[in-house]
Amino acid sequence: MSNEVLSPAEMGEADRLAIAAGPLDGYGLMQRAGEAVAAVVLARYPAASRVHVLCGPGNNGGDGYVVARLLAEAGVNVAVWAEGKQKAGSDAARASEACNLPVNHLNDFDTTEGEVVVDALYGAGLSKYLSPYADAASGISAAEKVPVVSIDLPSGVSGETGQMRGYFDAAVTVTFVRKKPGHLLMPGRRVCGEIIVADIGIPDAIVDQLKIEAFENTPELWLRWYFPRTAVDAHKYKRGHVAVFSGGPSSTGAARLSALAAARIGAGAVTVLSPGNSMQVNAGHLTSIMLRKADTIADIDEFVSERQPSAYVLGPGFGFGDKARDFTLRLLAQEPVYDMQRRIDLGGIVLDADGITAFRDDPAALFEAAGRVGAPPLIITPHEGEFGRLFPDIVGDKKSSKLTKARAAAKLANAVVIYKGTDTVIAAPDGRAAINANGAPWLATAGSGDVLAGIVAGLLAQGMASYQAACAAVWIHAEAGRRFGPGLIAEDLPLALVPVLRELIESQPDLR
Structure with a gap:
């Protein structure tokens, strides 16, 4: 290769x-x-x-x-x-x-x-x-x-x-x-x-x-065998259901960015799980995205039982107190959604922003939960500061490369790690890693990471394995930003995904 x-x-x-x-x-x-x-x-x-x-x-x-x-x-x-x-x-x-x-x-x-x-x-x-x-x-x-x-x-x-x-x-x-x-x-x-x-x-x-086991992150790595293919008989739930957790009334926008990105990348259904006091704010901004109240773990359990979403985003604008930790650990205690037709486990949990910071005082609790046999896949998306909060010993190693640090973090966390930056590194617990090189400075804008989290979840929901979904999401996100160019803001990114996505789908080889 x-x-x-x-x-x-x-x-x-x-x-x-x-x-x-x-x-x-x-x-x-x-x-x-x-x-x-x-x-x-x-x-x-x-x-x-x-x-x-x-x-x-x-x-x-x-x-x-x-x-x-x-x-x-x-x-x-x-x-x-x-x-x-x-x-x-x-x-x-x-x-x-x-x-x-x-x-x-x-x-x-x-x-x-x-x-x-x-x-x-x-x-x-x-x-x-x-x-x-x-x-x-x-x-x-x-x-x-x-x-x-x-x-x-x-x-x-x-x-x-x-x-x-x-x-x-x-x-x-x-x-x-x-x-x-x-x-x-x-x-x-x-x-x-x-x-x-x-x-x-x-x-x-x-x-x-x-x-x-190290690669430059290009479509060659994941397009041919792993990228979602939409069947002619697909319906919305066959294309996966993503649930995105919203924060309080003054911090709902980040979750909506993630939700819209998940929908744009191809998830058939997306639900924003909102605190009761944010329902009206979210309802005023959502159309194709569904909305559901989720204040407690019991609310989450009820929603999961009824709708069986396959992928989650938790963290953007959520707040990083006990609630973020409790919700994350509850999700990690579930079993993955199994697709009988394709005989694969679907989905996983994308932990971003406040969801990462919530575990800064006890990262071992997160890593242990993610390492449980049968736990759904976990994808962590830290930037430099968040990486240091979860992995202080690893980030302190001045002699190691970012590639080495990402691999060590993924192994310790039992998770796929997207170590963000101009040179984003995606690492899996088994040692595989990819370095992304198509990023652009225009992506350094508030909300860009929320969009990335939604793309990852949308691909997970459609059946991509966690490592390949993370690699594909990082490349697509960067390519959309690179093509858009100066003036990019996070709200532009979901729609900017469309031409990139179209080219990828049209270039997929016929595997029949």
Whole structure:
């Protein structure tokens, strides 16, 4: 699957397996990598007055020497810069010897408009500050209109975490085989520029041996096998019933946003469960969405017995006292709704906003309830602050990536975790995880998360499993916001889902 994401360690293992399998050895792979980068430079910058190739001490630098040699052979004015020699006997040393161009010391590096820089200092495995090359990076950043082509990752960006320790700001990053977490996780993602994944001769069969469980969140991950298909004989309850809990009279809008999103994404029926003192407020704003009073657990039990909803949203505008905890634990004590026709469990509980904060003093109670055998699936949707309230020990680990933290939280919570942000990570308790990369700044608006919670619940109600529903919801939500663009407010999002949803449905392959 081309949207797999390889950690630096997994990429190293892929290299090892490929070399062992042949026909390419390590030097052969280096040659292929250099060829890919040189081709990009020639195609993108044919008018460059000079190409500076900055070579580091390891294999990334070796790739750079190959690039320099190939560009020089193509007639390009090339300058090579390094601080020292490669390790004797290494593939990088072979590449530097074959380059046969004069090597200038990095301390003297300078550039000017009209030139291009190839950043071959450090690759995805960097785990320290960029020094002594930070001055070179700063010089390029200060120069006007000097594009940088980075090999593997912009030097200074960790391939594991996306954190930056002094960095190059690339116009293009050429990586190999698959993307790395650092290409997708912030803040590294914003300095990668356009990312090109080049084939250097490592076949998919090698990657398959690694049993990768991290992915870039794209429709390839969930559209073909998991996305809902509406049958010609469908009626509204066949398309799932979502219940959304409303807050008090002054905070009802968030629940209505979730409810409308659940309906727009395809749930056949949606009910807002409202406190008695909010019924009139909600009734004045709802048309196709049903309304039901729910002040107590007995009210919930009665509603569930009568209507058997398959998915719930609890938290948006709800308030985070005892009521939120009690309602959540009661829902988790139920058995999932079973679809006899499709032979699957439907639905689950989406816990958002105040529903998450309600457990800040006793998160173990939530995690234990979610881990009960037979409990309905739980999906938690925390932003950074809410994540810290539920998982203080995990968020405090400064060395771990957002991907690692999301996976640890999902395992601890016995829940799918949507760790929100510009680089939202979706993680399942079994270790699967996806990094979302199609987000847009327009989504940073009040109520956007309420819409996301409703989309997740709407997909759950239609039969998507919790992890796939979370992945699909995050991507669709982000895509709708990206296409709408500047001026987006949360009220726009449910309707903005329609063209995205239509394209997905029309592109679904026929599985007959």
